[in-house]
Amino acid sequence: MKFFSCTVVSLVLFSCKPTVEEPVINLDGYKIEDGFQLEVIASEPLLEAPVAIDFDNQGRIWVVEMPGFFIGETTPNGSIKILEDLDNDGVADHAKIVLDSLVMPRALALVYDGLLYVEPPKLWFAELENDKVKNKVLVDSLYAPDGNPEHQPNGLLINIDNWIYSAKSNFRYQRKEGKWIKEPTSFRGQWGITKDNFGRLYFNDNSRQLLGDYVLPNRLIRNKYYTPKEGQNKLLTDDQRVYPIHPTPVNRGYIKGVLNQDSLLVHFTAACGPLVYRGNNFTDDYNQNAFVCEPAANLIKRNILEFNGIYTQANQAWQEREFLASTDEGFRPVNLSTGPDGNMYIVDMHRGVIQHHAYLSPYLRNISAKKKLDSIVDFGRILKVSKKDIPNQKVPILTNLSANKLVDLLKDSNGWLRDRAQQLIIFKNDKKVIPLLNELVKNVEHPLAQIHALYTLKGIDALSFETLIAVAKNSNAEVGAHAIILLESFLEKKHTNTVANLFNELLGKNSMIIDFYISTTLGGWASVDKEQFIPLITLLSWKYKNHKIFQEALISGFSNKNIALQMELIETIHAKNILFKDVLLKNINQFKDEKPNSLYVQIGPSKDARTNGAKLYSQICSACHNSGGEGIEGLAPPLLNSDYLKGNVEKLALVLLHGLQGPVTVSGKQYHFNSTMPGVINNEQVSDKDLSSIISYITNAFTNKQQHIDANKINALRSKKSKTGVEYSEAELKEMFTD
Template sequence: MKLINVLSSIFKAELYCIVIVLLIYSCKPKNFDEPQISLDNYKIESGFKLQAVASEPFIEAPVAMDFDNKGRMWVVEMKGYMQNLNGTGDDLPNGTISILEDLDNDGITDHAKVFLDSLVLPRAIAHVYGGLLYAEPPNLWFVDIENDMPKNRVLVDSLYSDGGNVEHQPNGLLLHIDNWIYNAKSHFKYQRKNNKWIKKPTAFRGQWGITKDNFGRLYYNTNSVQLLGDYVLPNTLTENPYYKPQAGLNNKLTPNQRLYPLHATAVNRGYVKGVLSADSLLLNVTSACGPLIYRGNKFSNEYKQNAFVCAPEANIVKRNILTFEADSVTAKQAIEGEEFLAATEEGFRPVNLNNGPDGNLYIVDMHRGIIQDKAFMTPYLRSLLAKKQLDTIIGMGRILKVSAENSPQTTAINLDDLNTKTLVNLLNSDNGWLRDRAQHILIYKNDKAAIPLLKNILKNNTNEIANIHALYTLHGLNALNFNYLNSILKTSSVKTICHTLVLLKAFASEIHISKFNETLQYLLTKNNPEIDLYALSSLKNWLQLNTQTFFPVAHNIVSKYKNNTVYYEALINGLSGVEAEYVNYISSKEVTPGLKSMLNLVVANRVNKKQNGIYTRRKTYTDSRTAGYITYKNMCATCHGFDGEGIESLAPPLMNSEYITEASEKRLALVLLHGLTGPVHVNGKLYELSTTMPGLANNPDFSDADILNIIKYLKSAFAGTSEKITIDDLKSLRKLTPENGAVYTEKELADLIEN
């Protein structure tokens, strides 16, 4: 009996061990063989190598990514987007955010685990504040991360993407050097302080993707303009609510939008004259997105701060060389007639770019046959997609890494394991990703031990970029004051001074006027255009305290830059609230007509309470115009702006436009039905935009009643009148298609209306 009991105990023990082993095994992440992806159909610039570091089955339809503090890739998978020619299923909760891992450390993803699932068209993420910020329209969410699992989800903004279709909703979530989070296709920025989320207005920027340079200027684009950007630091021209900057923000940086594809691709308006070459090659960008300023340290010096741009419609990643001046930035094609990366594989859809923790460049390849949203798809493209069977390229996705040809593979460091001194030292790194993360970690941890080390960086003043990071880290730690910043102005280099002027305005007070004026006079003796620009734009709080002291300073600076609108806008930013007094002050002084005109406009705007659209929300309606407002918000405002004032480089204004105000609504109806291409004149100004407005006549989602509702809203909101056109009129106008079978031109419309 004892022997039986012993054997029974042994058997139970062995069985118990087997169960434990099985349980342990079942909890281990599943490993797959690393997929072999051929890149033979890709051509990359000499001196570089291209590598697929993640692909299906680990990811599907990636549209954005971010790296965590361990160097792992987190990927946003928009699986519901254009799964077929009809775009059905885009409301299915099949989107995910996944963590990609390389368990055998060979540089290739061999495991993926889902962090969040059941999402509808998720579009952006950012690792901030120890958790994950993510966008799932219309909401912006934040979740803590505990053992790679979500915890304590918080709704940051229920109106993050209030309107717009999937191609035209906010995205980006770019953590900036100033500790704010910026977005493309949005005029809001976000920050968390004391566990509370703050949302503030900023300039409206771009369409899909946003990036920054080492100084802190922001860059973005629209589908037809490959690179747009700000000439100045964010918010330095938009603090006066009664002026909308025209010169310093949203500038077209590239002289042309040329593409050099390796093969003919399916594009939405290939039937329009001038879109394709004689060889059926796309001539200019039509889906530009995902710009990136390269801030890594693994490419040679000539590539530092180059601007890379995705052109998924042509299977291309472009490279531009930036040139920086005090009041401007320009960009040019790196190698004329050649692209940095081009492929003959039509499934290659680069939609976003990232700097990596290893200093290399990463490409988010959605790898999908259809990238044109159904709302704007032309019958021409639909037919071509079906003919080429591009709707069968689905269920795929890639992350590609670009590195120097002979560069060895490196292993990412775990930033969570680093002590205070090591994190502070990373601010001196020539890898921008490491600098950004080190700054944010120090602030998130509220690491007060870093303060003397940060001040030592500024004291040594040997690395200008490190200086700027140190300044904003101190700012995030609430370790700045007037006296300290004032001393920095006297000892630092130019770009550090510019940022210090921006930060110092928060400490403006009566007791500091004399000291600041003394420092300002010293700075002006440098005769540096960059310092002058930020001195002007940062005067707002000081002028509200004492115009007698600072009006002469402002006038002396702006007088040095005659007919330079960027400096005029910097002045107007600084004059917020005292514009009328300044106009009186300069009444007997020599001032250019251009500046006088701008100042008078601001004074009139303040009197008439006409604010920059980023500070206002348009009136909504509860009658028959409501449906029109909703459609305008979702379809039209993405290009013309919620305030109807137009968006630079994208679409002209509608406010008081002759297209809206004229008694006959036939021209407006024809444009809505059949589309319009430029150039066009609006309010006496010529707009030579490279965009084409698509018509809604072929869109099955829009009836004549829907179009009539849009007209009702447009007439009421932007002309203050009511409509006279009827449903029967629209039925007749549907039949008046353009002669070329495409869209109307301004002349064709005029001739048609006249006759």
């Protein structure tokens, strides 16, 4: 099925047949930005609760369905389908089932000429033949461990560096010579992940619409004994304002400030599915704009990304209006994709209630029942957004293209086609295209194609040292940055003179981007030739003495074998460069204390790993407070040595039962969040005994004062409501308990 054009249709029938008459859907309640059009290209009865899509080499949409969410999370009713358009009118009329009887499947990616997909807790790769699974390989048995489905890994985004990244996960994956590789990466986001043309990653969580890394993945975490703070997981905009066009019931709508006087949602509460648009069917001013779903308010927001050196920020395209907003309370956009035709596609789960039952407040439960939102369950849609005055481009069937033609596609203006061409060349591993790739990689008139060609050559093991030197010298800053990174593959003494000369030449360009990526790699080169590279470390640490991100970049290149070199640096750097000294000392002390970055270790005491409390904590709490209790910036405070865990155990039980609204103080630091910690009092699946087990676990795991409270006492505390009848505040708890 090729979705290159379609006609808006309306709902006329429901059927369980795999081939159906195209239903008619009324879009009168949908308001999209002027100059754009919105079209339904797939809907019920072919779809139910879609959560993710990808396009294959023929342009067909593959979709993951998760109908069990909220209503049957152990039921094997999930599936992966191919949507087909048998009458070629641009609207799906047939669904081909590839996999069914899945329990809560949540992500897929068409990579390596096969299907990568998630059925918790496992990540699978399936080879395909005639749209059927031929062989199935277990990639990771613990990709998405037990837990709330709102907080399990997802995404499966293949980046320009040939690695596959996920939201809500600190691992990345790659298939090389038929074997799967798994290695640590930074923890990112909650639901959905996207990238820009350079290869930076973007994500979000419920209350913060757009987060991102200033820098390319893994550049700041290669030093296992340093945990960077400045370059990744950054809030790109403080503006969390939303502008729905009708009153929207949300889970915490009873809290002051969540809704305005007209019952309209004020700030993001369910941000998900971000997309940096890299297609070519919108106008230039939409290139690399960041779109964000807000299913709770039935809308999609547009942000404009701005790049300033190595820093990124986002600004809402408009105030008082959205790119797309709807009065349809079933419209639940949860994911966005750029298609092979350069348009934007919306995954609409189309459900009345999308708040997980574990955190569903009585307020939303009652409103949903009153408005009969809980009856909107057997729906699902894929929508297409296109520009009215730009004709749809003809998209090639990639399976029919030669390797030479695929190389040409690396220059295409549509990022989806560039990405897929890169993957296919690597998969085909046709060495005959190496001369073409080497020619393209030096063509400075096509900088995006240069970056793709670099990693395509890397993927087929055909990247040469001489090529990288030439590309770094002659290309723009972003292309040069990638060449500098890839030079680490040739980190040997015999290359140090050439690389030192290159770096000195590049530093003369006075480019912050070039300077930064040289900074990330100097530690490695200094380990084999300190005489030539230590002066460069000193130069850059001083030039950017007020930029902590640069000091962290310099540290990132050091391995744990470079401690003596770092101590030498402390003695030689300029006395006024206190910031770099502090970073060096922190790294040295972490090494001496044997405290590596938590990404590289199993966090938490193993003696509690099999307890019921630990399992429940993993399912209910760790999504916000992290598996090791460190908390997640912008989402939840740390539990490690928290006053709440060391204080009165009844106060802790009240917080778990009834919830807590901010601000919250932990170890003398006050935390302000846009969201509220929900209690579990209305979660029928969490018993008093379960809460007792959780308290025993977290007080033992995260403090030196294990505490216990009897299940009967917890039951008695269920009726001990706050003054407002909802979540407790810290001030009210202080009045009740002196600790």
